[in-house]
Amino acid sequence: MKTPPSRQSRSQTHLNAKAIANQARRKLYAHQAKPHGGVLFGLGFVGLVGWSVVIPTLSGMALGIWIDFQFPSRFSWTLALMLAGLSIGCLIHWEWVSQEQQRMARDQPPDDSPNQEERD
Structure with a gap:
């Protein structure tokens, strides 16, 4: 049986997921808006x-x-x-x-x- 990941690794995974989501959101914004x-x-x-x-x-x-x-x-x-x-x-x-x-x-x-x- 696998041991559950530590609390620290879960929070790091969450932070990485937020960073990836933020980057994807910026790319979508740049692609759709073309403000410049x-x-x-x-x-x-x-x-x-x-x-x-x-x-x-x-x-x-x-x-x-x-x-x-x-x-x-x-x-x-x-x-x-x-x-x-x-x-x-x-x-x-x-x-x-x-x-x-x-x-x-x-x-x-x-x-x-x-x-x-x-x-x-």
């Missing part, structure tokens, strides 16, 4: 964010080239303004991605965390 427009939205967002880095970088370079031709000096305004534009573009990129990440976190269904204590 799917793959095409993701590709468009990546392109938009990419351009948010490229435009300030190229603008800084163009301004730097113009300054270097108008006011020649040993200091390279092209390089300095290109790096400044790249820095600004990266800050814009970081802000957009963090805002999108916050929006996606808000749109998720409530979490049934398996780490929460059972209340009987």
Whole structure:
């Protein structure tokens, strides 16, 4: 005759079952709701964010080239303004991605965390 599993292993099994159920519920939600427009939205967002880095970088370079031709000096305004534009573009990129990440976190269904204590 088999001995019944210990209380600890039953609670661990219950926690694992809750984690699997939570993961399945999230997958169903993502499949049915598609709150963010799917793959095409993701590709468009990546392109938009990419351009948010490229435009300030190229603008800084163009301004730097113009300054270097108008006011020649040993200091390279092209390089300095290109790096400044790249820095600004990266800050814009970081802000957009963090805002999108916050929006996606808000749109998720409530979490049934398996780490929460059972209340009987």
